[in-house]
Amino acid sequence: MAHPAGPRHAELLAAPHLAERPSSPEAMAEIPANVFPYNASRNADGVLEIAGVSVADLAEQYDTPLFVYDEADFRSRCAQIREAFAPYGRVHYASKAFLSMQVARWVESEGLSLDVCTGGELAIALRAGFPAERIALHGNNKSEAELDAALAAGVGHVVLDSMIEIERLNRLAGERGVVTDVLVRVTPGVEAHTHEFIATAHEDQKFGFALAGAAMDAVRAVFGAANLRLVGLHSHIGSQIFEIDGFELAAHRVLTLLADVVAEFGVEKTKQIQILDLGGGLGISYLPSDDPPPVKTLADALGAVVERESAQLGLPMPMIAVEPGRAIAGPAGITLYRVGTVKDVTLDGKATRRYVSVDGGMSDNIRTVLYDAEYDVRLVSRESSARAVVCRVVGKHCESGDIVVRDCWLPEDLAPGDLLAVGATGAYCYSMSSRYNMAPRPAVVAVADGRARPILRRETVEDFLSLEVGNE
Numbered sequence: 001m002a003h004p005a006g007p008r009h010a011e012l013l014a015a016p017h018l019a020e021r022p023s024s025p026e027a028m029a030e031i032p033a034n035v036f037p038y039n040a041s042r043n044a045d046g047v048l049e050i051a052g053v054s055v056a057d058l059a060e061q062y063d064t065p066l067f068v069y070d071e072a073d074f075r076s077r078c079a080q081i082r083e084a085f086a087p088y089g090r091v092h093y094a095s096k097a098f099l100s101m102q103v104a105r106w107v108e109s110e111g112l113s114l115d116v117c118t119g120g121e122l123a124i125a126l127r128a129g130f131p132a133e134r135i136a137l138h139g140n141n142k143s144e145a146e147l148d149a150a151l152a153a154g155v156g157h158v159v160l161d162s163m164i165e166i167e168r169l170n171r172l173a174g175e176r177g178v179v180t181d182v183l184v185r186v187t188p189g190v191e192a193h194t195h196e197f198i199a200t201a202h203e204d205q206k207f208g209f210a211l212a213g214a215a216m217d218a219v220r221a222v223f224g225a226a227n228l229r230l231v232g233l234h235s236h237i238g239s240q241i242f243e244i245d246g247f248e249l250a251a252h253r254v255l256t257l258l259a260d261v262v263a264e265f266g267v268e269k270t271k272q273i274q275i276l277d278l279g280g281g282l283g284i285s286y287l288p289s290d291d292p293p294p295v296k297t298l299a300d301a302l303g304a305v306v307e308r309e310s311a312q313l314g315l316p317m318p319m320i321a322v323e324p325g326r327a328i329a330g331p332a333g334i335t336l337y338r339v340g341t342v343k344d345v346t347l348d349g350k351a352t353r354r355y356v357s358v359d360g361g362m363s364d365n366i367r368t369v370l371y372d373a374e375y376d377v378r379l380v381s382r383e384s385s386a387r388a389v390v391c392r393v394v395g396k397h398c399e400s401g402d403i404v405v406r407d408c409w410l411p412e413d414l415a416p417g418d419l420l421a422v423g424a425t426g427a428y429c430y431s432m433s434s435r436y437n438m439a440p441r442p443a444v445v446a447v448a449d450g451r452a453r454p455i456l457r458r459e460t461v462e463d464f465l466s467l468e469v470g471n472e
């Protein structure tokens with residue numbers, strides 16, 4: 001069948017995933033349910049609505065670029081993951097994916113615990129009233145101030161990442177006259193099938209203690225530290241993972257270490273080591289063709305492996321903890337952009353690529369540039385029956401690499417003023433945003449039951465000016 005864009009686009013079609021992306025007017029009009037929030041659909045005028053709120057109204061009221069979160073979607077993903085893991089242990093939401101005080105309250109009221117990895121994340125969570133005992137502190141280089149703030153707040157536990165930190169935390173806890181619960185982060189040498197920059201359990205990287213040798217030394221150091229109490233072991237193999245076998249292998253290896261620890265220190269001294277934290281990393285659908293395993297499947301598989309392996313090793317069944325960020329926040333959020341310019345660029349005198357410039361870019365979504373991330377983008381302020389053209393959606397920053405969606409199809413009549421929505425941008429977009437080119441960070445709006453509520457206001461030039469000193 002002849003492709004709508006014609007044979008001269010043959011070389012453009014070689015781009016990864018472009019051939020699979022929707023290219024008929026009907027397919028382009030769809031709002032894929034596995035990528036966009038649960039409550040997203042087009043209304044009778046062809047405008048995207050989320051939880052009954054039209055994106056055209058949102059753009060009008062809050063301007064663009066705009067992050068829009070479907071609150072019920074976020075909450076129901078919390079609930080699904082909590083219920084899936086309830087028989088085996090507990091779920092921490094990894095706040096690095098996206099955090100605001102409102103989000104901390106959603107997580108709290110859905111009964112999840114919370115991971116933070118800086119003093120900033122800790123401060124937002126505490127200010128939101130998140131119970132400190134349900135907070136865990138992570139990070140490979142926590143400062144004394146961050147560790148002390150965690151002790152002052154009385155966080156549930158700290159995940160230890162280096163020998164220096166063991167000494168540091170023990171001293172600070174001693175100064176406060178407290179004994180604090182800790183986990184030791186282990187790198188179990190599992191190669192997760194994901195982008196190199198988001199894989200974290202191979203040994204040659206900055207996080208944790210290598211299973212072979214260093215991890216046991218860390219455990220010994222914790223046992224020798226009067227103000228630290230080892231309550232578990234931790235591993236995180238990476239992010240955006242679809243295969244369960246990596247988690248299973250990590251569980252197996254960390255449990256083997258636990259058996260060695262019990263053998264060395266005895267059952268009595270190790271009976272408080274009850275947490276096996278397998279980290280985050282649960283993958284999501286960025287494209288309609290992505291098919292991650294359901295969380296219940298993952299939870300049951302991990303529950304079965306941990307039960308079997310601990311029985312074989314003669315260990316009591318530990319409590320499994322997981323720390324998903326992306327799988328909760330990612331699909332709940334979209335980014336809304338307004339098209340500013342449309343430009344056709346002829347390649348090698350033959351094929352044409354249409355550059356669609358939007359009013360945000362790498363400052364609100366660095367993931368395309370950083371990880372070659374793929375996103376699904378749709379025209380959402382109207383429906384179009386125009387044929388598809390090969391497009392690249394780019395931002396407004398002074399970088400040729402400022403790309404939001406590298407290769408996609410969009411209707412030929414796309415014009416300045418149209419709204420585009422990029423799906424599954426709820427995780428690691430706002431939280432990794434920058435002010436490059438003095439672009440104010442977008443506003444973030446939560447929608448629920450037909451109503452919109454801003455949860456973070458748009459930055460302004462006044463915010464930038466307020467940082468300036470020495471100009472008196």
Ligand SMILES: Cc1ncc(COP(=O)(O)O)c(C=O)c1O
Nearest residue numbers: 094236239280281323324325326
């Ligand atoms: C220790 C730890 N836990 C949890 C997460 C959350 O990962 P994800 O958002 O992929 O679930 C990360 C980030 O990859 C992490 O480093």
Ligand SMILES: N[C@@H](CCCC[NH3+])C(=O)O
Nearest residue numbers: 096198239240367427428
């Ligand atoms: N920030 C990354 C994942 C790493 C998260 C934390 N270890 C992403 O956007 O995919």
